[in-house]
Amino acid sequence: MKNTLTLILMLCFVHFHSQQLPMTDKVDITWGENLKMKKSYFDEVLLTSNKKIYMSKWTKGVLSIEVFNEEMQSIQEVEVDLSYDGKKRVYLEGIVPFGDEFVLLGSYSDKKTKENKLFYKAIDKATLLSEKGWDELASLSFEKRKRDGSFSYNLSGDSSKLLLYYSLPIVDKDAPAKFGFKVFSQNMKLDWEKETKLGFGESIFSIQNYKVSNKGDVYLIGQEYEPSAYKLFKKADPSARKYHILAYQDEGRNYRDYNVLLKDKFINDIAYAIKDNELVCSGFYSLKGNNSIKGTFYLTIDLISQEVTKSSYKEIPEDFITENWTDRQVNKAKKKAAKTGKAVEAYDFDLKDFVLKEGGGARLLAEQYYVHVVTTTSTDANGNTTTRTTYHYYYNDVYIIDISPEGNINWLSKVEKNQHSINDGGFRSSYSLHIKDDKMYLLFNLSAKNYYEKAERKEMTKKEKKAYLTFISEIDSKGNVKDEILINNTEEETYVVPKFCEQISNDKTLIYTWKGKHQKMGIAVFK
Numbered sequence: 001m002k003n004t005l006t007l008i009l010m011l012c013f014v015h016f017h018s019q020q021l022p023m024t025d026k027v028d029i030t031w032g033e034n035l036k037m038k039k040s041y042f043d044e045v046l047l048t049s050n051k052k053i054y055m056s057k058w059t060k061g062v063l064s065i066e067v068f069n070e071e072m073q074s075i076q077e078v079e080v081d082l083s084y085d086g087k088k089r090v091y092l093e094g095i096v097p098f099g100d101e102f103v104l105l106g107s108y109s110d111k112k113t114k115e116n117k118l119f120y121k122a123i124d125k126a127t128l129l130s131e132k133g134w135d136e137l138a139s140l141s142f143e144k145r146k147r148d149g150s151f152s153y154n155l156s157g158d159s160s161k162l163l164l165y166y167s168l169p170i171v172d173k174d175a176p177a178k179f180g181f182k183v184f185s186q187n188m189k190l191d192w193e194k195e196t197k198l199g200f201g202e203s204i205f206s207i208q209n210y211k212v213s214n215k216g217d218v219y220l221i222g223q224e225y226e227p228s229a230y231k232l233f234k235k236a237d238p239s240a241r242k243y244h245i246l247a248y249q250d251e252g253r254n255y256r257d258y259n260v261l262l263k264d265k266f267i268n269d270i271a272y273a274i275k276d277n278e279l280v281c282s283g284f285y286s287l288k289g290n291n292s293i294k295g296t297f298y299l300t301i302d303l304i305s306q307e308v309t310k311s312s313y314k315e316i317p318e319d320f321i322t323e324n325w326t327d328r329q330v331n332k333a334k335k336k337a338a339k340t341g342k343a344v345e346a347y348d349f350d351l352k353d354f355v356l357k358e359g360g361g362a363r364l365l366a367e368q369y370y371v372h373v374v375t376t377t378s379t380d381a382n383g384n385t386t387t388r389t390t391y392h393y394y395y396n397d398v399y400i401i402d403i404s405p406e407g408n409i410n411w412l413s414k415v416e417k418n419q420h421s422i423n424d425g426g427f428r429s430s431y432s433l434h435i436k437d438d439k440m441y442l443l444f445n446l447s448a449k450n451y452y453e454k455a456e457r458k459e460m461t462k463k464e465k466k467a468y469l470t471f472i473s474e475i476d477s478k479g480n481v482k483d484e485i486l487i488n489n490t491e492e493e494t495y496v497v498p499k500f501c502e503q504i505s506n507d508k509t510l511i512y513t514w515k516g517k518h519q520k521m522g523i524a525v526f527k
Contacts, residue, residue, distance in 0.1 A: 024472050024484035026441075029511060031522040032072025038517050042066075047097040048504040049125075054102075056095055063092065065102070065128050072521045078128035084108055090119060090134065093151055098162055099186030100125055105164075106134065107151055116140045118151045118166065120188065137182070138166055154211045161185065163212035168195065177205065181248075183216045191216050192251035200224055205244075213274045217249040221272060241289075243267055245279060247303070258301050262313070268293060269366070271354035277303050282362055282403065283351055285313070292345035296364060296412075298403045310407035316399075321346045324397070324416065349399060353433055355440075360405025363440070367430065368396040393426035395419040398442060400475055411479035415442050417471075418450050432501035434509045436526050438477040443486060443498055443509070445470050463490075470496045486524075489513075494520050 040059040047054040053068045057077075067076040084090045090106030097103075102123040109116045119134035138151070154163040161183055168178035180195035198205045207222040224242045243260040260270065262285055270283035279301040284293040295315040302309050321344055322330050333344045346368070353365040372392040379385050398415040419429040431444040448467040449457070457465055470487040489495050494513040503509045504523075511522040 021471075021483055021485050023488075024486055026474065026484070026527055027472065027486060028525045028527070029487070029522045030071060030525070032068065032520060035074075035519045035521075036517060037519050042500070042512070042519070044095070045500075045502045045504070045510060046095055046102065047125075048510075049097075053504065053510065054097070054125075065095075065123070067128075068521070070523060072523060076128065080104065080123070081130075082106060084119065084134055093118070094153055096153065096155055096162060097125070098155070098159065098184075098188075101187070102128075103162070103188065104130075105137075105151070105153060114142050116142060118164070122188065135188075137164060138180075140166065140168060152210075156212045156214050156216075158214045160214060161191070161212045161216045162188075163210065163218060165210050177207070179207075181210075181218055183212060183218065183251075185216075194218075194248060194252040196248075215249075216251070217247060217274075218252075219248075219272075219274065220246045221270070222246070241266065243270055245272060245281075249303075256303075256306060258306055260299065260301075262297060265295075265297075265313070267297075269349075269351040271351055271364070273354065273356055274303070275356060278309065279303060280356065280362065282354060282364055284349065284364075284366065286345060288342050288345060292347045293349050293366070294343055294345045296401050296403075296409060298362065298407050298409070300407065312403070312407040312409060314409040314412075315343075316346065316412060318344050320412065320414070323414070346399075352398075355435060357405075361403045361407075361410075363403070364399075364401040365433065366399045366401075368394070368398075369426075369430075370394050391423050391425075393419075393421050393424065393429060395426055395429035395431075398431060400440070400479070402479060413475060413479040413481055415444075415473045415475070415481055417444050417446055419444070419446065427499075428495055428497055430498050432498040432503075432509065434503045434524075434526060436506055440475040441526065442473040442475070443470060443496070443501060443511075444473070445489070445496055445498065466490065468495065470498075487511075494518065 040057060043056045043058055045053065045055055046065065051070050055066050055068070057064050057066050063080040063082060064077050065080060066074055069075050082089050082092060088108060090108045093105040093107055095102055095104055102125060104121040104123060105118065107116065107118050117136055118138045120137055121130050121134050123130045151164065151166045153165065164182045164184070166180050168180060178195070178197040180193070182193040183191045185191055204225045205222050207220055210218065210220045212218055222244060224244055245258040245260060247256040247258065249256065258279060260267065260281055265285040265287065266289045268284055268286045268291060270281060272279055272281045281299040281301065282297065284296055286292050287294045293316065295313055298310070298312045299308055300310040301307065322333065337344050348370040349366040349368050351364060351366050355363045357363065372394065374390045374392065375387060377385060377387045396418055398417070400413045400415065402410040404410050421427070421429055428445050431442045434441040434443070446469060448460070448465055448469060451469065452460070468489045469485050470489060472484050472486040474482045487496060494515045497512050497514055500512040501509055507526045509524045511524050513520045
């Protein structure tokens with residue numbers, strides 16, 4: 001068993017390209033009715049509870065909460081009043097399902113009094129009504145509008161704690177960043193609060209995100225740069241760029257700084273979670289120091305002693321990285337690697353999902369994503385100049401890494417996709433993740449033309465070649481990948497929006513589609 005766990009990176013990538021992939025029999029979809037929403041759109045899935053799905057919706061700038069049953073029929077909709085002080089309107093920071101309520105968080109920046117205020121309003125989940133207006137949570141005084149501070153929030157994994165995070169207004173741009181936070185229990189009971197500043201001397205520290213644990217402890221993660229590393233990012237030594245996880249535990253009485261540093265390696269993407277009195281950290285590293293990845297790492301750190309209890313590193317094989325590259329791309333990369341003495345690396349991958357496995361260990365999912373901007377200028381016969389900017393959005397392959405409870409890298413797999421769109425923000429691109437037991441499922445869109453090989457397309461009808469399909473990739477416990485067709489969007493006359501699809505239970509995912517003025521939702525049940 002130990003030999004199995006310590007095998008070098010297993011390339012368990014198995015792709016099934018047949019002449020025509022079958023429609024999957026692993027999933028049944030129950031569709032709701034077509035929703036004619038000329039000037040409306042759904043913004044977020046707020047909650048799934050008691051066979052009901054709560055969603056936020058905007059119609060001509062008016063916010064409402066709409067409730068659907070399991071057949072995706074609308075059964076309730078209530079408008080949410082965002083007015084403050086009779087005339088003013090708050091800026092919606094978020095809607096948080098918290099206990100028996102939805103907590104609305106809204107901010108208002110008053111230029112006259114130079115105060116940036118955060119409010120909350122509690123809405124009953126059953127009636128979707130609020131018994132009272134806005135209550136003030138925090139007020140930040142500022143001198144200049146551009147430096148008025150900002151608010152954000154995070155909900156604990158078990159939904160028992162709500163963190164309100166706010167960056168304090170900037171007075172001196174060279175001074176250490178100041179911030180504060182408040183931790184609430186349900187019914188907006190304040191547990192504790194703290195205001196502090198970052199103490200990193202001459203270094204530059206950039207906070208990337210923050211979270212609250214089920215115990216109510218607050219964690220922040222960020223990167224510390226020495227000034228030389230900030231100015232010469234690509235040439236800096238790894239020791240000059242350090243990740244820190246800052247912990248404020250026991251209601252702020254204990255402060256701990258967990259330094260995450262990989263010797264001779266640059267961390268370029270990291271995720272972490274709190275589990276069983278440990279910090280579980282994982283991500284990708286580079287040997288070059290830029291936005292590329294050469295390998296993956298996994299660390300566990302004891303919360304009390306701050307000692308690293310497990311660590312593992314694995315390089316991604318070069319042939320895996322270059323598998324779908326053209327000969328020109330491979331030759332160019334190898335020449336550059338030979339010239340610089342550094343290995344070929346994968347570029348533009350973002351860590352999208354960090355999944356802790358029930359028996360220990362984790363899985364990482366990273367997607368290649370980048371935007372290419374093209375600006376063209378033309379002059380007509382009269383000498384008038386026109387400038388046009390085009391944004392190309394690329395969402396390509398997904399890397400999946402499985403890590404054992406002992407911290408060893410079990411396998412690496414790849415879901416191949418090539419998604420390119422123009423001036424739409426990548427609306428129908430990327431993927432949606434569903435996890436059931438020891439299997440993972442990725443839902444994503446591709447045209448038949450971009451999926452099937454040229455030889456395969458010769459055997460297809462004209463209609464089949466033009467089809468726009470939603471695929472489902474099944475990744476099993478050994479890393480084998482199998483593709484099937486979930487939906488033929490051309491026949492359904494609608495288009496799936498993966499970024500809005502969401503897993504709502506162990507065996508169900510909400511499918512959201514949009515075409516023109518019509519929107520439609522369905523429930524996908526995984527067998």
